[in-house]
Amino acid sequence: MKIIVVLFSLCFTITTFAQDYKFGKISKKELEEAFNPLDSSANATYLYKYRRTFFEYSEQEGFQLISEIHERIKIYNQEGFSYATNQVSLYKNGNEKEDVSSIKAYTYNLSEGKIEETKLTKQGIFKTEKSKYFNEIKFTMPNIKEGCVIEYKYRIISPFYYNVDEFDFQYGIPIKKLEAKFETPEYFNFKVNTKGFLMVTPKTEQRRDNITFTNKTRTTGNFSNSANTTFSTSKVEFNKSISTYNLTDVPALKEEPYVNNINNYRSSVKYELSYTKFPQSAIKYYSTTWEDVVKxxxxxxxxxxxxxxxxxxxxxxxxxxxxxxxxxxxxxxxxxxxxxxxxxxxxxxxxxxxxxxxxxxxxxxxxxxxxxxxxxxxxxxxxxxxxxxxxxxxxxxxxxxxxxxxxxxxxxxxxxxxxxxxxxxxxxxxxxxxxxxxxxxxxxxxxxxxxxxxxxLYPKEKSKNDIVMMLNLNEGGTIDGGCRITKTKHKALSYRERYNNVDEDDFIEKLENKYNGLEVSEFKVTNDLNLSKPIIESYKFIKESQADIIGDKIYFSPMFFLKTVENPFKLKNREFPVDFGYPSSSTYRIMIKLPDGYKLESIPEKVALALPDNLGSFKYNIIGNDESIQLVVVTEINLPIISSSYYDTLKEYFKQLIEKENEQIVLTKI
Structure with missing residues (x-):
């Protein structure tokens, strides 16, 4: 009896946790799930992600590359609604183009304890020409609500058999179950290139397959004008290589500032066509070495x-x-x-x-x-x-x-x-x-x-951003003064791209919004078109509420609205390098005239921070008296890319930099 109970319990457990990924087999458990148990911060999760890419031969088209896609996504909250829109990019070149067929899609919701399904109609599928080389199929799932599950599948047909899209195994949201297959006939030889920090190993096997050809023969009788057409078939057998990937509970690949391209670190496999060898034909090489590629x-x-x-x-x-x-x-x-x-x-x-x-x-x-x-x-x-x-x-x-x-x-x-x-x-x-x-x-x-x-490709010379600001602080906490900013190299290039192509009033409005209510006047840009000289931006400004007045004391940061308030590095660990794009330096020279009737009670101490191996530095130098304050802050990043091995140090460096820039001066009323 105990054995029967144990067996029943085991069967119940297996039934409870087994998952059916057949299209349309959505469970109440999936719809009732309120969050991903392995990543509660996720706004959505791939419950199932499937891709099969294989070669298909037709006598009219020859070999074509077919990809079958099936995805099931759980959406937990409104922030996850973006995953209800799917965009498929389709390459075209001349008369040849990729296309999508057999789109089938449903949204599932729980309504009074029952599963309610809403079908995506043809009217919800849009095809647009994005450029000379790309079309796009786009659809947004209907009846999206918090807690819903969406599911869709389709086929991509491509004549460009030599260009296989990467198999990606990591995304911005977690994946509970991923299956992928790549099937290739013996006529195509592919190199396999892997990247990312997730260990991915396929299961490989060989199978026999065949292509069926239809032959048509037309004959004419000896004593009449009648003709007969006969059909026959023949088969060509070949070996087929199949690589299968099975992954479960794949963590999300979360972006962070200063990443050149998150795809560089996404776990994926790229199949690159090395050569083709068709029966009774010479080998045709595509790319095996850099010499071959360049040639x-x-x-x-x-x-x-x-x-x-x-x-x-x-x-x-x-x-x-x-x-x-x-x-x-x-x-x-x-x-x-x-x-x-x-x-x-x-x-x-x-x-x-x-x-x-x-x-x-x-x-x-x-x-x-x-x-x-x-x-x-x-x-x-x-x-x-x-x-x-x-x-x-x-x-x-x-x-x-x-x-x-x-x-x-x-x-x-x-x-x-x-x-x-x-x-x-x-x-x-x-x-x-x-x-x-x-x-x-x-x-x-x-x-x-x-x-x-x-x-x-990265420059060795620093791009500079030098700010000189002279201002008055009044006893009500309002500041007014002038600012002059000089930019060189990439800083100047970036500024010209933003300024020279927009209306100046709009540019000033964005500047005022950037600093949360700054009032700008006498705005001027010099050398906007003279590329041989640094670009110079200058303006007058007024900004209120830049100091806290408590009793007879005034508290303020001498960097005011220019101070850094948030550490860009938030991840506990980071596996990919920090890419600043180019080496740079910023120098702030700030002169502050203090309000009459106050004396200087306390002032931040000078400080100098340095990253190891001359990667960067931060210097904070301040002097002052009862009439004025002079502050010089210099920050430098000496390399465009910093290895992830320095991440903890870099994170702590920015933490200390922010704390210093936010330290306050205290004035006391005389």
């Missing part, structure tokens, strides 16, 4: 051939450089010419789209057209100029040899063993000050013979 890109007519075209610009370049012999001046003149001549159309790409000649003629082009044109002109002018392959921050870091890893190209000039990096897509960029989107580890310099070498 493939350089020999593409949309890259190497475009560099060699010179006739369309010769006369104008000859007139521009004239008798100028200094290489730096030649480089600067050509760089400025391209920036003013051709406007970037917003498209990335290492390959030209319509060609450099058309871009030159029509004054607009993509990244490759502008920067390959620039490189060609620099070479024509006798400079050692080369194209540089880049992966933008948005695209991630190409850790392994891959043609898809690079999505951008810039130019460079080699002078005295130094590479000077140039990007003419941004009209405010200057030599060695690249747009922020390109500051992503290393670029690959390509020589004429197809060889390559790596070059650091």
């Amino acid at each position: 493939t890109i350089y020999e593409d007519s949309r890259f190497g051939d475009e560099l060699n075209k010179t006739g369309y610009y010769k006369e104008e370049i000859d007139a521009i450089i004239g008798s100028i012999s200094d290489p730096m001046k030649r480089m600067a003149l050509i760089f400025d010419f391209v920036k003013s001549r051709v406007k970037w159309n917003g498209y990335y790409g290492k390959y030209t789209s319509d060609g450099v000649k058309k871009a030159y003629k029509e004054h607009t082009g993509n990244v490759a057209e502008i920067n390959l044109m620039l490189t060609s002109m620099l070479k024509y002018a006798g400079l050692s100029a080369y194209p540089v392959l880049v992966s933008t921050r948005e695209n991630g870091v190409p850790l392994f040899p891959t043609r898809e890893g690079y999505n951008y190209v810039i130019g460079c000039v080699k002078l005295s063993d130094e590479y000077i990096l140039l990007d003419a897509t941004n009209k405010y960029s200057v030599p060695n000050v690249l747009p922020y989107r390109t500051l992503n580890w290393q670029g690959r310099v390509i020589s004429e013979k197809g060889g390559s070498t790596l070059v650091d």
